[in-house]
Amino acid sequence: MANEILEDQIGGEYKYGFVTDIEADNAPKGLNEDIIRFISKKKNEPEWMLEYRLKAFRYWLTLEEPHWAHVSYTKPNFQDIIYYSAPKPKVQLNSLDEVDPELLKTFEKLGISIEEQKRLSGVESRIAVDIVMDSVSVKTTFKETLSEKGIIFCSFGEAVQEHPELIKKYMGSVVPYTDNFYAALNSAVFTDGSFCYIPKGVRCPMELSTYFRINASGTGQFERTLIIADEGGYVSYLEGCTAPMRDENQLHAAVVEIVTHKNAEVKYSTVQNWYPGDKEGKGGIFNFVTKRGICLEDNSKISWTQVETGSAVTWKYPSVILKGDNSVGEFYSVAVTNNYQQADTGTKMMHLGKNTRSTIISKGISAGFSNNSYRGLVRIAKGASNARNFSQCDSLLMGDKCGAHTFPYIEIKDKSAVVEHEATTSKIGEDQLFYCKQRGIDNEKAIGLIVNGYCKEVLNKLPMEFAVEAQKLLAVSLEGSVG
Amino acid sequence: MLSIKNLHASIGGKEILKGINLEVKAGEVHAIMGPNGSGKSTLSAVLAGREDYEVTEGSITFNGKNLLELSPEDRAREGIFLAFQYPIEIPGVSNVNFLKTALNEIRAYKGLEPMEAKDFLARLKEKQKLVELDGKLANRSVNEGFSGGEKKRNEIFQMAMLDPCLAILDETDSGLDIDALRIVAGGVNKLKSKDNATIVITHYQRLLDYIVPDVVHVLFNGKIVKSGPKELALELEEKGYDFIKEEVGA
Numbered sequence: 001m002a003n004e005i006l007e008d009q010i011g012g013e014y015k016y017g018f019v020t021d022i023e024a025d026n027a028p029k030g031l032n033e034d035i036i037r038f039i040s041k042k043k044n045e046p047e048w049m050l051e052y053r054l055k056a057f058r059y060w061l062t063l064e065e066p067h068w069a070h071v072s073y074t075k076p077n078f079q080d081i082i083y084y085s086a087p088k089p090k091v092q093l094n095s096l097d098e099v100d101p102e103l104l105k106t107f108e109k110l111g112i113s114i115e116e117q118k119r120l121s122g123v124e125s126r127i128a129v130d131i132v133m134d135s136v137s138v139k140t141t142f143k144e145t146l147s148e149k150g151i152i153f154c155s156f157g158e159a160v161q162e163h164p165e166l167i168k169k170y171m172g173s174v175v176p177y178t179d180n181f182y183a184a185l186n187s188a189v190f191t192d193g194s195f196c197y198i199p200k201g202v203r204c205p206m207e208l209s210t211y212f213r214i215n216a217s218g219t220g221q222f223e224r225t226l227i228i229a230d231e232g233g234y235v236s237y238l239e240g241c242t243a244p245m246r247d248e249n250q251l252h253a254a255v256v257e258i259v260t261h262k263n264a265e266v267k268y269s270t271v272q273n274w275y276p277g278d279k280e281g282k283g284g285i286f287n288f289v290t291k292r293g294i295c296l297e298d299n300s301k302i303s304w305t306q307v308e309t310g311s312a313v314t315w316k317y318p319s320v321i322l323k324g325d326n327s328v329g330e331f332y333s334v335a336v337t338n339n340y341q342q343a344d345t346g347t348k349m350m351h352l353g354k355n356t357r358s359t360i361i362s363k364g365i366s367a368g369f370s371n372n373s374y375r376g377l378v379r380i381a382k383g384a385s386n387a388r389n390f391s392q393c394d395s396l397l398m399g400d401k402c403g404a405h406t407f408p409y410i411e412i413k414d415k416s417a418v419v420e421h422e423a424t425t426s427k428i429g430e431d432q433l434f435y436c437k438q439r440g441i442d443n444e445k446a447i448g449l450i451v452n453g454y455c456k457e458v459l460n461k462l463p464m465e466f467a468v469e470a471q472k473l474l475a476v477s478l479e480g481s482v483g
Numbered sequence: 484m485l486s487i488k489n490l491h492a493s494i495g496g497k498e499i500l501k502g503i504n505l506e507v508k509a510g511e512v513h514a515i516m517g518p519n520g521s522g523k524s525t526l527s528a529v530l531a532g533r534e535d536y537e538v539t540e541g542s543i544t545f546n547g548k549n550l551l552e553l554s555p556e557d558r559a560r561e562g563i564f565l566a567f568q569y570p571i572e573i574p575g576v577s578n579v580n581f582l583k584t585a586l587n588e589i590r591a592y593k594g595l596e597p598m599e600a601k602d603f604l605a606r607l608k609e610k611q612k613l614v615e616l617d618g619k620l621a622n623r624s625v626n627e628g629f630s631g632g633e634k635k636r637n638e639i640f641q642m643a644m645l646d647p648c649l650a651i652l653d654e655t656d657s658g659l660d661i662d663a664l665r666i667v668a669g670g671v672n673k674l675k676s677k678d679n680a681t682i683v684i685t686h687y688q689r690l691l692d693y694i695v696p697d698v699v700h701v702l703f704n705g706k707i708v709k710s711g712p713k714e715l716a717l718e719l720e721e722k723g724y725d726f727i728k729e730e731v732g733a
């Protein structure tokens with residue numbers, strides 16, 4: 001087993017760069033009201049949903065792309081993107097036999113075995129998966145098991161049909177379409193995503209997971225995820241993503257919203273592995289994502305854990321609005337950039353309630369010619385008495401052609417607040433590597449060991465299955481970056 | 484076991500080792516002494532394969548193999564162990580995990596399966612005892628926040644775990660208190676066998692009271708200028724290096 005992992009690492013190439021040969025049902029390129037009507041119609045949406053989209057679109061037209069992030073790239077041409085692409089035939093999949101064999105093969109390559117899932121379903125199973133390929137959700141597992149507990153876990157499109165009252169109530173309540181350029185775009189053209197509702201007093205018995213895959217060329221992926229934990233509810237949610245290797249830049253602009261009611265808790269973990277582009281910086285995904293949660297009521301908790309290794313350009317700040325008293329927000333992040341990747345990522349913790357607490361642990365690793373920035377905001381509103389924040393931002397540099405930057409912003413409007421900030425920058429030393437080698441450990445393993453040690457506090461927060469995956473991923477991403 | 488012939492090595496274009504000759508046989512203990520900056524650590528780094536140094540002339544044979552052709556990790560796997568003068572910290576990586584990785588890499592090189600968890604634990608316990616290493620240190624991150632003496636002791640603990648063929652101890656005694664010195668030296672002695680060898684680099688003859696060398700070498704300005712029995716160490720301690728300078732006409 002250990003050897004297999006090692007071989008994987010030595011292979012070193014982006015493992016998920018294949019393209020699945022599936023016929024797709026595409027919208028024509030470009031963006032206008034007709035395209036939005038087309039998408040809405042394809043999804044058989046009610047009128048109110050279309051209205052929402054159009055409002056968002058009209059608002060988007062008034063906006064300009066943001067420039068403040070510490071990244072540079074050629075602006076996407078929004079008229080040159082396909083906004084809807086569905087693997088054909090799009091059928092309601094009730095049993096495994098109905099799944100397109102090409103799709104099954106894709107899942108196997110991605111390491112998601114539906115067979116396995118099915119085999120386990122009778123027995124003790126730990127992960128339910130929703131798979132979104134290009135614009136549509138193609139498969140959700142374990143729906144029935146979950147629905148026995150009253151848990152709703154389905155594609156966003158399905159939720160619009162089946163649970164319109166929940167969508168109307170919560171969609172846009174955390175990230176309104178007016179929030180920012182990409183949130184507005186997403187609200188206009190989103191095609192699918194995942195929806196999850198945990199009812200009162202229910203602890204979700206398994207990890208819920210969404211797997212996003214961009215397959216078709218020339219498309220963008222615009223999914224939405226909405227997670228609601230009602231009073232006393234708990235869920236741990238995982239998100240994974242990959243894309244084929246293509247010379248073009250593809251745009252991924254997602255919105256994730258989380259709402260926790262009284263005493264509820266949501267843990268959201270991401271292993272982001274979109275195609276990062278090649279060694280010269282050609283191709284790769286533009287990952288412009290808005291993720292935000294609100295601790296709406298007292299004693300609730302939201303934690304974001306992310307391991308970011310993919311994408312050519314990342315722009316993402318999973319945030320928490322701490323509205324309820326005694327609520328807790330956490331952000332644990334590892335962001336790796338190599339070659340010509342650029343990442344501007346961090347979090348916002350908005351303390352509104354009393355006795356609210358937040359923790360930020362950010363570990364940036366830069367290698368090659370890459371640029372890695374941490375941008376964080378801690379805001380303590382007036383009246384948020386006894387709020388506390390602890391932030392730690394560490395940067396690790398590999399080589400001397402890369403950059404690491406930290407932009408911590410702190411706004412305190414309440415005198416009783418206690419805010420602590422620590423930051424370090426270190427270099428992965430030739431000395432450390434040589435020390436490992438002198439003990440018989442080769443370069444690749446040594447880098448893996450050192451980097452995993454450095455990220456330990458964050459990796460420890462991930463669910464087991466994901467942690468192993470993430471460790472491997474870190475080693476692969478940093479392949480050949482030192483020595 | 485180890486045969487160094489006319490070894491010249493430089494760093495950044497500056498020659499540090501200027502023709503070293505040294506023969507070490509299995510079962511032997513060699514001590515190397517010499518003033519600061521004479522090249523002792525350089526010699527150990529070159530033996531371990533540090534890439535910053537360029538070997539410009541000469542040869543090193545280790546158990547019949549051309550050592551200079553091997554990567555640093557392969558040298559370690561062949562049985563060369565260097566106890567660093569300044570051990571390195573690796574935050575977040577536990578000593579135990581580090582040693583398990585190292586041990587299994589060395590085993591894999593020899594075509595052996597990874598060590599069973601329970602055997603590994605037993606070995607860990609046994610060697611911990613040998614160097615009287617606090618159990619807490621074994622579980623902490625490699626050398627992170629260790630005191631100077633603890634780091635040195637940890638080097639010997641690692642050596643005990645990895646069971647090398649040739650151990651090079653670069654000033655392992657400096658920074659150790661009297662008791663620790665006795666314990667560490669005792670550990671080294673217990674690990675000694677007729678099949679392995681040790682090179683002890685030190686400034687103090689005191690250590691050589693505990694680890695008794697077969698030969699003492701004096702390294703001066705990149706060359707071994709004098710070799711002799713263990714009494715040579717005493718003489719050095721008494722007279723300092725000046726008499727050597729006079730002898731070699733430096």
Ligand SMILES: Nc1ncnc2c1ncn2[C@@H]1O[C@H](COP(=O)(O)OP(=O)(O)OP(=O)(O)O)[C@@H](O)[C@H]1O
Nearest residue numbers: 494495497499517518519520521522523524525526
């Ligand atoms: N990177 C370097 N560039 C230039 N000179 C170097 C470099 N590294 C080491 N040296 C020099 O090489 C010489 C030998 O150093 P070395 O560390 O081998 O000495 P040593 O005998 O171990 O000394 P000590 O007893 O102080 O440990 C010193 O003069 C040192 O300054």
Ligand SMILES: [Mg+2]
Nearest residue numbers: 523524525568
């Ligand atoms: Mg030295």
